[in-house]
Structures are given as structure tokens and as C-alpha cells.
Amino acid sequence: MIEYIKESFEELKNNVSWPSWSQGQSLTVLVALFSIIFSLAIWGVDTVFARVVETYFNWIK
Known part of the structure; x- marks a missing residue:
């Protein structure tokens, strides 16, 4: 194990x-920036999906 750590540091x-x-x-x-944009895109898709599911369940009541 110690040899592996030594070799890893040598490689670096x-x-x-x-x-x-x-x-x-x-x-x-x-x-x-990419992380912020990607998280906003995921949030947007999640919001739309949640509204679609909510509308569907309100419709089948």
C-alpha cells in the first residue's frame, strides 16, 4: 500500500x-458557469414535469 502511494505521488x-x-x-x-446553467435546466424540466403530473392528477379526480 505504501509503495502504491509513493508511485502515485511520483506519477503526479x-x-x-x-x-x-x-x-x-x-x-x-x-x-x-456550466454547472449553474445545467442546474437551471434541470430545475426547469423538473418544474414543468411537476406541473404536468399535478395537472394530470387534478384531471383524473
């Missing part, structure tokens, strides 16, 4: 190409 140090600070910031903003 030597073989992973990390983005620059400005790239990291712009990608973070992009992910945040």
Missing part, C-alpha cells in the same frame, strides 16, 4: 501536465 510529479494558473482560473469559471 513527473508525468502529469498541470495547467497554468490562468488556465486553471478560466477552466474553473467555465465549470462553474
Whole structure:
């Protein structure tokens, strides 16, 4: 287990190409905006679906 952790840190140090600070910031903003837009889309679909189900159950009373 300890050997695995050592190899993992070695892999991160030597073989992973990390983005620059400005790239990291712009990608973070992009992910945040996408998350907000996606959550609003899910909320909209959920609201419409809830109203359709409510209308259906009111109709069959």
C-alpha cells in the first residue's frame, strides 16, 4: 500500500501536465458557469414535469 502511494505521488510529479494558473482560473469559471446553467435546466424540466403530473392528477379526480 505504501509503495502504491509513493508511485502515485511520483506519477503526479513527473508525468502529469498541470495547467497554468490562468488556465486553471478560466477552466474553473467555465465549470462553474456550466454547472449553474445545467442546474437551471434541470430545475426547469423538473418544474414543468411537476406541473404536468399535478395537472394530470387534478384531471383524473
